[in-house]
Amino acid sequence: MDDLYRDYILEHYRRPHNFGVIDAPTATYEGANPLCGDRITMQLGVTNGVVERVGFTGRGCAISQASASLLTDEIKGKPLVEVTKLRVDDVLDLLGIEISPARLKCATLSLDTVQHAIADDPPGGGAPNATRAAAAETDA
Amino acid sequence: MDDLYRDYILEHYRRPHNFGVIDAPTATYEGANPLCGDRITMQLGVTNGVVERVGFTGRGCAISQASASLLTDEIKGKPLVEVTKLRVDDVLDLLGIEISPARLKCATLSLDTVQHAIADDPPGGGAPNATRAAAAETDA
């Protein structure tokens, strides 16, 4: 009866894909939405410009957890350049549910965090272990 | 048809009593209501604790001019102690018209100024020529 909490969303929430730390990540970033207290750490293992491995840890609401689960599935095996081109709408498409303005930050935290991880990781360069809050605008 | 502008008020406005400067005042004070731009200078000639002479100059609306005219009539010949006891209601009684809050300051400027003149004049002492704005609260 509830649009947001479809079975597959709850399924991803209960058993998220790609949950956990990975070995020797080339990029790591901790994103936070201080307004809900959600925190997510994204780790990427990039080889030859392709996201070979990806893992995330952290806590959050069903929407942010499901979006991280779906997003990590989506980017695994993708060239970095394509990942950097992903937009909010792409994440919303992955989720396949209607997100109200108040929950938008929950839905997009994982994408923000992935893209911060990539931005902080100079292409082909080292892997600075960034831990900084991803920009969270307002919770509206 | 207008409550405020009774004939006697307009008469006092057009030909105010005690208008002008007096010789050798023992107390002088310039009161102002900056909110309407009204200014009035009150001069008293006090002998043996009695207001023997009184004069006022300055510009203002009909209400403030009429109240100065009526008030100066009232205090002439009165002991100072009685003048210091005059209250806002006494001036309103003299005017005999209903004053709205917005015009209260107009009605009471003359009394304020007289009482400041007295307060600034140490009893039996010299006559400092005070020129300072009488407290005008708000024009409400």
Add this chain to the structure above:
Amino acid sequence: MTLTSEPGVADGAVLPAVRAGALDAYAIRDEFPILSREVHGHRVVYLDSASTSQKPRAVIEAVDAFYREYNANVHRGIYEFGERSTNAYERARVEVARFINAPDSHELIFTRNATEAINLVAYSWGRRNIGRGDAIVLTEMEHHANLVPWQILVQERDGDLEFIPITDDGLLRLDVYEVLLRVKPKLVAFTHVSNTLGTINPVREMVDMAHAAGALVLIDGAQAVPHVPVDVQSLGADFYAFSGHKMLAPMGSGALWARRELLEAMPPFLGGGEMIREVHLRRSDFNDIPWKFEAGTPAVADAVGLGAAAQYLRGLGMDHVRDHERDLLAYALDVLPREVPGIELYGPLDVDQRGGVVPFNLPGIHPHDVAQVLDRFGIAVRAGHHCTMPLHERLELAATARASFNVYSTRDDIDALVAGLRQVQTIFEG
């Protein structure tokens, strides 16, 4: 100044909503138009009153009548609407001042909300009185509104902040407070009632301790004025800030009360019309209080609505309001743990030390999800940090859900919450 009467609740009238010395919340509910609406096919169960309250017809109509019948700027126009508007505005001031038993209505300044009231003190009093090394004592349970302005102030003036810690139950550690007072703070600022835990702080005792140590006291009354009888004189407060919109009044209304001597000694805050007596190009004299602190055109209709709200609450009787909300709180604290398996509740257990605020979590379910699912049943609760991030840090909670009450809240609302929470559990555990 003769204040003629504007429409509103008749003075001292007994409302049908008070029966046999207790509130009839069901009758009250009918006076709040929004509560007869439907949300997603359900009746409205509004449990976010600590964030903002709903407004009774008397308040909505006072605002409406202002615009339809006598809208004009205040303190300016020598014409009918201007005089009525000024009258209504100043009469609202008298009404609100009386509601908190201020000794003098000129000590009451209208602000947009509690936040602006506190900032006014931080800017005007603070910049004149806080210097290098001067301390301000706050508590760990402050709303950001009673924390951030002081952070900004002490950063600018090189002062210090000290914090009274809380117990795990959410009570202030008065023993530590006593020690903190030894640093001779200039100001102690704390909330009367916690918006997150509901804790009712022992104001009078804390004020006396502060005064004995030579400090002034600012009380954040945003969660107190709507819910418990407040008497600023018997509390002994120096500054008392609160919001109108949490006490049934319009959005955009709030007030600061402070003792006359303090306000008179304080420099102005905002500059502009109304707060001046005389202006020249290079200098100005300022008006008397309260107008010195009310620059520009005020939110007249909102202030008039605040007056109507104070009158409405006075009609109900704040003792009755408090009793009603304590009853609801006791009921909620009884029924929630019994009916909602695993629910975690926070805050003091003693309902006499606590206002009608119930923070909770369902284990394993994020409060955002809780709120979102409850919304489907027409139930509004708040989820997040409730503008008390440091308190959440202290309690090691990322976020909480919160149900909070007001005069129109009923046991049915709590029953609906219980049923809704069980649905949440079914969805997430199913």
Add this chain to the structure above:
Amino acid sequence: MTLTSEPGVADGAVLPAVRAGALDAYAIRDEFPILSREVHGHRVVYLDSASTSQKPRAVIEAVDAFYREYNANVHRGIYEFGERSTNAYERARVEVARFINAPDSHELIFTRNATEAINLVAYSWGRRNIGRGDAIVLTEMEHHANLVPWQILVQERDGDLEFIPITDDGLLRLDVYEVLLRVKPKLVAFTHVSNTLGTINPVREMVDMAHAAGALVLIDGAQAVPHVPVDVQSLGADFYAFSGHKMLAPMGSGALWARRELLEAMPPFLGGGEMIREVHLRRSDFNDIPWKFEAGTPAVADAVGLGAAAQYLRGLGMDHVRDHERDLLAYALDVLPREVPGIELYGPLDVDQRGGVVPFNLPGIHPHDVAQVLDRFGIAVRAGHHCTMPLHERLELAATARASFNVYSTRDDIDALVAGLRQVQTIFEG
């Protein structure tokens, strides 16, 4: 963010009040409930719109609907009312930003009024950018709202104020302005339209001159936004402040627009909820603009009403509004001297350089008495110094009476004023 539509004027709808490309002020009048009332047995002739405007049904009903249908705090609640309220609030921001052609609605901050908007700049930008000896250039015709905040600032920071003088007709002396710019001021702040004389200042030219001299420009648009088309981009402004309540919107509404880079570089003004991103006991991170400058619960209903007012005015077309008011002004400037013997008029003679403001005096009769007698006929004009004391000093006038127009003003109003003034003369000269 998807902004769903709240009730109001349909986008781009042609109102019955615009006919053949001109306003039908009589039709408009019918949309303002207060104007169908009677005052002392006369129809309402409201000629104090420069002080505050009356409100159309669309605005009154937007406020009313807010409280009856979806009142809730903004940016917080994950529930129906909270989402609608946030939606309506942010949609109003978009509407108001669009009304002044702001490039980005996040550059628009809701304030209580123009006064608060200017003070926000004086506190936040001013305290960071004005230091010892730094100059701010103002004009002799400023409203106290655009004078006193700068006096307070330069006194605190040891800066200087310089003033562009006016001609006897009430035009700015641009030749002197040019000279003043040689002191390399940090800021030039002036009114777009004078509230006392009606002068429309040559903003674009003055902005270009200021920018060439390296100064930023703040424009006080309180009397412009309601009356002439305003495009902050083509004006080249850096800061633009205005009041909502003078543009048909509720009391308690106003706004500041400023360029993004400026707002982003500015420290916060009021501290509290909503303006923060993350709060710890001893430090906080601040939110993005515009929320960084909107601490605490906003006056949501008033902002929503401001959005409705902007929409209403956009429906009328600001070109039409301006034409209508210029016609009235021309009519008044023609008829008053002809029909009211001895009347003294002030301000520019060229109606193309002047908004709908008519200051005047009847020789030998104090403006307070003029206003008081006019009130008996239902006519509201303002009497006093109109919050421009220095301008009155400059013109050597103790006070003036002032008639000012808005969309609902008609030639009948001016005819009524003429008749009323003749009555005043009869009473005082009789």
